[in-house]
Amino acid sequence: MRNSIQRLTILLLTSHFSCRSPFWKNVALGSASWFLGAKFHSRRAVKKSSKTAALQQQKLYERYVQDVSTLKTQNMQLQEYIQATTVQQLADEFRQADTNQDNKVSRLEFEQYKRQYLKMHPEADPSMFPRFEDFDPDHNGMVTFTEHEDYYRKQGMIA
Ligand SMILES: [Ca+2]
Numbered sequence: 001m002r003n004s005i006q007r008l009t010i011l012l013l014t015s016h017f018s019c020r021s022p023f024w025k026n027v028a029l030g031s032a033s034w035f036l037g038a039k040f041h042s043r044r045a046v047k048k049s050s051k052t053a054a055l056q057q058q059k060l061y062e063r064y065v066q067d068v069s070t071l072k073t074q075n076m077q078l079q080e081y082i083q084a085t086t087v088q089q090l091a092d093e094f095r096q097a098d099t100n101q102d103n104k105v106s107r108l109e110f111e112q113y114k115r116q117y118l119k120m121h122p123e124a125d126p127s128m129f130p131r132f133e134d135f136d137p138d139h140n141g142m143v144t145f146t147e148h149e150d151y152y153r154k155q156g157m158i159a
């Protein structure tokens with residue numbers, strides 16, 4: 001009789017704590033579904049974050065394209081500005097050199113302008129200064145406005 005009670009207790013205890021009991025089943029299922037759930041969520045998070053990254057990349061690319069086109073426009077405007085400024089500066093230079101205002105720069109006027117220029121720009125290398133002959137390809141001893149511009153056009157400073 002005592003033996004049978006002991007056996008019953010053991011049987012009850014084993015059945016209660018065995019995995020077949022609803023309690024342990026729930027815990028096991030719960031943890032499994034939590035585990036699967038976590039995996040599922042993390043996978044969804046990865047998918048979501050890669051989608052977000054793709055979107056961000058798309059946005060970045062769009063911004064890049066926009067920035068490049070803005071830069072191109074700015075660059076074009078800058079080029080136009082430099083071009084206009086250079087043309088203006090060269091015209092001013094010609095006018096300054098042409099002291100008797102006959103729309104031609106003589107050798108004397110050129111040398112005077114060169115002296116003045118180098119005095120005002122001590123950092124300039126005198127050997128880098130163009131020679132009168134460079135401006136006067138027809139060698140008539142006079143630099144016309146067109147000859148002056150042609151020289152800088154050949155230098156690529158103006159279009
Ligand atoms: Ca002159």
Ligand SMILES: [Ca+2]
Nearest residue numbers: 136140142143
């Ligand atoms: Ca000439």
